[in-house]
Amino acid sequence: MSNNYEDLFTKAKNKNKIRVLYKKTGKSPRVRIIPDVQILKRAIITRKLDIIPYQNVFLICNNQKYMQTSKINVVFDFFHISGDLLVVQIDREKREFENLSQEDIAWYTSDLMYRSFNEIIPKIKENKKQWKM
Numbered sequence: 001m002s003n004n005y006e007d008l009f010t011k012a013k014n015k016n017k018i019r020v021l022y023k024k025t026g027k028s029p030r031v032r033i034i035p036d037v038q039i040l041k042r043a044i045i046t047r048k049l050d051i052i053p054y055q056n057v058f059l060i061c062n063n064q065k066y067m068q069t070s071k072i073n074v075v076f077d078f079f080h081i082s083g084d085l086l087v088v089q090i091d092r093e094k095r096e097f098e099n100l101s102q103e104d105i106a107w108y109t110s111d112l113m114y115r116s117f118n119e120i121i122p123k124i125k126e127n128k129k130q131w132k133m
Contacts, residue, residue: 017035019031021112025117029112041097070082074117076115
């Protein structure tokens with residue numbers, strides 16, 4: 001199984017588009033347009049992806065089985081996510097995917113960069129130097 005979501009962004013005939021944030025492991029988050037929300041729904045089912053609440057939005061990522069074989073992407077307080085991920089907005093009442101707002105895109109891009117595994121390791125090493133006496 002590939003944990004790369006690039007194929008979700010290919011052209012589709014249906015124009016039911018959705019704007020998401022895509023965070024490839026080791027890279028900065030990027031705004032992406034999924035041209036057909038059905039492609040995303042199908043990928044969640046066929047790839048057995050997890051949908052995890054993340055503040056006011058949701059993360060779509062590999063399930064725990066596939067996380068074991070992927071590189072760490074982002075680190076949270078008590079868990080981490082390995083492999084590529086998507087940040088999506090879901091209307092809980094309608095149970096439908098919605099576009100991320102510009103404010104959400106800016107805030108979550110910054111937050112994911114802060115939580116990025118590539119950013120955390122240099123910070124830990126820097127802090128260790130400060131702790132030495």
